[in-house]
Structures are given as C-alpha cells and as structure tokens.
Amino acid sequence: MAEKQIVEQVLAAPSRYVQGKGAIESLGARLSEIGSTPLLVADDVVWGIVEEPLRRGFEEAGLPVTRVGFDSYATAAAVDELVEAIGSGGHDVIAGVGGGSVIDAAKAAGHLAGIRWASVPTAASSDAPTSALSVIYTAEGAFEEYRFFPKNPDLVLMDTQLVAGAPERFLIGGIGDALATWVEARATARAFAGTMVGDRPTRTGTALAKLSWEILWEHALDALEAVRSNTVTPALEAVTEANTLLSGLGFESGGLAAAHAIHNGLTAAPQTHGLTHGEKVNIGTLTQLVLEGAPARDIEDFIVFTTRVGLPNTLTEIGLSPQDTAELRAVAEAATAPGETIHNMPFPVTADAVLDALTTIEAISRRVRAAHGLAEPTPILTP
Template sequence: MAENTDRTPVSVFASPGRYVQGRGALGRLGTLMEGLGSRRPLVLTDDVVRGLTEQVLTGSFAQADLPLAFERFGGMPTSAEADRVSGVIDEGGHDAVIGLGGGTAIDTAKAAGDNAGVPWVSAATVASTDAPTSALSVVYTESGSFESYRFYSRNPALVVVDTQYVAEAPVRFLSAGVGDALATWIEARAVRRAHSPNMVGGLPTHAGSTLAELSWNLLWRSALPALEAVEKNLVTQDVEAIVEATTLLSGLGFESGGLAAAHAIHDGLTAVDQTHHFTHGEKVNIGSLTQLVLEGAPASEIDPFAEFTARVGLPTTLTEAGLGGADETVLDEVVRAAMAPSETIHNLAFEPTHRDVRDALRAVEGVGRRARERVGLGEPTPEDYT
C-alpha cells in the first residue's frame, strides 16, 4: 500500500493478535505463550490474584515447559511503576510480559513491555474495564489522579479472559465493566458524527463503530441476567456475552471508534479526592450521563439509560460520588481537568464551554435521583459505593 504523505485523513482499525475467552482459558496460557515463541515470560500481578491463579499457572507453564516467574505489581499504574517493572524484565532476560488481573496491572505490563522492547500479553481475571485489548495505557499519579494516555504502536500480542475467575470475582467488578462498556457506543457515535479521530490516530472505521454498537446491544440484552449469575458464581451464556461485550467489543469499539466526553468526565472526576473510592467504570457512568445531558439527548433516551444503569448497580448521581453538596470550586476542578487541551471531550461535534459542562454535571443529580425513584432504589447516599 502506498504511503500516505499528504495528511489526507485515513481510517484506522486496531486489534490484539489473538483473543481467547472462556471457562478454564487461563489453563491454556502456557501453551499460548509457547505459540508466541516466548521462552521466558514474566507475570506481573498482585498478591491476591497470584494466590488465586498460581496453581493453575504452574500446571499450565509446566505443560509447555516454560519457567513461571512472578513480579509483584505495586498497585498503581504510574510511570515509575512501569519503569521499575521494565528494569525487572531487562535484568531477568524475560522475552515477554503478562499483565494478570485487572486493568491497572494490564496497563502497567503494556508500558513496561514497551519500555523493555518485548511483547505484552493481557490475562484478565475480571471484566471491569476494556483495557486488555488496547494499544494504550491510562497512566495515573501516585495519588490516583488521571495523568495521561500512553499510546503504543502495537496492541497486545494475546488476550486471555477466564470467565470462571470473572464469575468468582465480586459482582461490583462486572457492574463496573458494564458501565465502562456502555459509554463505548455513546462516545463512538458522537465521534463519528463529528468526523473526529479515534484513539489510534485515524478516522473511525465502520467496523469500530459497529462493534461499539454491538457491545451496547449485548449489554442491554444480557447485563442484568449476567450479574445475577455472577452473584452465584455461575458462568452462563449471558455471562460469556457480557464478558465479550465489556472486554473485546468495547475494547475494539473505544479504540477504533473513539472517545468523547464520558471518559473526559471520568478523568476530571479523578482530580478530586471524593471520587477515589469509585472504580473506573463507575466514574465513566457519571460521564456517560453528563455527555447525554451535554448533547441535549431527549428524556426518552436519558431516562431509560439512567434507570438501566441504576439497576446494574452503577452510580447515577453526584451524591453517590460524595459530590452532592460540593461547592463550585470542587466542580470547577473536575471540569478543568475534563476540558484539558489533550482531553477527548474535544471530539464532540461542538465545543462546550466550562459553564456548559459544569451545568450538565450538576443536572445529572436530578436525572439520577428520578431514575432511582422509578426503579425503587430510594435516596442515594455517599456510602452506597464505599
């Protein structure tokens, strides 16, 4: 293909090398790593996930005649942590790094692998974010505030999601994954309308936008029965569908479809201490509601969305985030961070003002309270998500 040298916009689609999902998938990791040509991988994970998975991985790696080496993840996906882990990769002569667990360990493994010049693999034991498939990491400060997106020239070589571990994890993780994934179509359609760039430096492809919409449709169909199944640690077809929607389809959809205001509001919320107890997907749901209000979406769309996400167990009010009584200084800090020059809110088809965004964020409180009342959840409190 001829090189594009005239800055003409091109469409770009990105994806991991291979995606493997299902009950017992983690038991295949050794063979899959062998298939990638790795002979000395490093597994980055925290102590809890290591305790849950070490026996399975020991057998899996022994079957593939691979050494099993763990490195303890420090808990926060900072630049310093990625630098530390890349040093471990270099010192140990490792030829690949596996991020095992949730999105923070996986994002750190990507950054460390990029630093060290080795392939990276995502092995997810929860379905709380769509981080596993993408060619980017979300980098945070030590205090837990959003710092930046870090982009890579390639996606993970392999993504493995074991749905039995997903089903045995606290249901809040899967609920958060639903919140993160629901934003994918809300943002992708906004990006497409505006002819704005996606997350891999091109215009959205039809494939990226369509996968975002497919994720949305599966979530509305299967999220509630899937969450009921996970409450009982069951793996059902609804669980498999929701894991695919939150991990694969949302991952491909946000990266190749693009992000807009929902994730920018998430990033803004990380700037204040009151929201640090929220998961990524919980903050994103506040962002999705804010974007819908900001866009002037009809009540016939906003109200069912707020009701559905309340049933899913996601926050729909600022009160639940500890911001119900926040003064303008706190909300101004959230909005300033959400509207930073590098933020994805600028992918909208219009340029909202600081006041527009703050008012939309404030309006979410009433939207969420009415939704909670309609579904019988009662008054929200800050303790709902502590």
C-alpha cells in the same frame, strides 16, 4: 503548493483474543507461541487464585514460572521498575495478570523494553486489556497521561470462571465502562473526529461499539446473577465479551468523547479515588447525554437501567453534591483541558457547559428514580 493531507480510517485489535471457562490453564501454551522466558506480573491476591492452574499449564508448555508482585497504580515509577525486571531477567514477553492497573503497567513496560506483551484480566472490569494504550496515574491515583503504543497486545486471555468468581462490583464497573463506548463512538462518528489510534473511526469500530451496547442491555442483569452464584452462563460469556473485546475495539477504533474525559476530570476529586473506573465513567456517560441534549426518554431509560445494574448516576453516590462548586469546577476544567477526548464531540464543549451538565444530573436522576420506585442514592464509599 500545500502538502496533501491523508485522512485514514484505522481498525486496531490484539493479535489473538481467547475467552472461556478455565482458560487460565492454557496461558502457558498461548505464551509459548510468542516467547520462551515470560515475566508474569500479579498482586498477591490474584496470584493466590491463579497460581495452581497457571503452573500446571506452564509445566505442560515447558515454560518457567517467574512472577513479580504489583501493588500500586500504573505509575511511571511502577512501569520503570518492571522494565528493570524485564532486563535483569532476560524476559522476552510480559503478561499482566489481574486488574486494569497491572495490565496497563505491563503493556507500558513491554513497549519500553521492546518485548511482546499479553493481557490476562481476572475480571471483566474494563475494556483496557485489548488496547494499544495505557493510562498512567500519579501515586495518589489522579489521571496523569495516556501512553500510546504502535501495536496492540499479542494476546488477551479471559477465563470466565475467574470472572464469575470476582467481586460483583468488578463486573458492574466493566458494564459502566462498556456502556460509554457506543455513546462516545457515535458522537465521534458524527464529528468524524480522531480515535485513540490517531486516525478517523472505521465503520467496523463504530458497529462493534453498538453491538457491545446491545449485548449489555440484553444480558447484563442476568450476567450479574451468574456472578452472584459463581457460575458461568451464556449471559456471563456474552457480557464478558462485550465488556472486554467489543468495548475495547469499539473505544479504540470508534473513538472516545465526553464520558471518559469527565472520568479523567473526576480523578481530580479525592472523594472519587476509591471508585472503580466504570463507576466514574458512568457519571461521564450520563453527563454526556445531558450535554448533547439526548431525548428525555433515552436519559430516563439510561438512569433506570444503570440504577438496576448498580452503577452510580448521581453526584451523591460518588461523594459529591451540586453544592460542591469548587470541586465540580475543577472536574469540568480538567475534563476540557486541551487534548482531552471531550473535544471529539460534534460541537464545542466548554468547562461551563460541563459544570452545568454535571450539576444537573443529580436532580434528573433523583426524579427518574423516584418515578420508577427505585432507591434513593446513597454514597458508594463511606467516609
């Protein structure tokens, strides 16, 4: 008799999500609920911004302040160094403070060391902080692997004043990452494929992905104006939640598909290494829309909106061109490698199909942008 296969739908989420203006000062009190000897991981720039209010909160909570620097991608070697620091200092909780790489490295180190971990983003630049996974890169910045953990962070803390003070490009990148969430989750739902936690998507995860999308279309442009004036507004609070919590829950429990696989493929092109995660993901989202034969109006609206947000939707903007056949072929091959999330699409996807779609977005976006009087694309990074 064949063994019975159990199909489960799972929702994964952090134990506690905290968001608000000035929230960094409460980090000590929040961490004191889950540990007594925290290790903080932050680069010098971030530490210069958060140290004063963070120390005040730690003193009030009676916690020691121990911080180590971080100045690399989330590589396997960087993770191992943090594990050593955890052991030598007898730490029982680790908090990654800053961007996606430091947070991913802290999560991976906390898991390996068998302690609790917290995510403290200083910008709403990606949906990684809430998840039970880390993205590991090579020292050169190319995608290497996903690492999955049996639990989500014990704490995710977002200070929206820090978000308002971060470079505008960080929020733009977060919007690009989050816009992909609904496009990928609905494809995964159609295929009833696996999610990032290894099970089938829940309706809740899919619904949260859609809510993230709706909030971004309503509030993204106003949130960017708040960042430009270094102010915290309801629009910025809404977009911070959409970029971080809703997109985080949506991608992890709703599923990834072509957009993030194409992002991973793009890391194989050295021209893209200076781009943010969300900038590369946005190219993946548009390519997925072309791959699935989305209505022309939906593609047009996406191009217009993302151009106004400041996200790339042409190869030119990410340092490539339709004539870069060898580079685009390498991207397409990497995006369709066995085990990649592109195989969550509700139809088979080949490297040839990805190559065709990637090559096509240049002409489509240029035509739409011209029709709406939007600027011609120029490279985001200069050689």
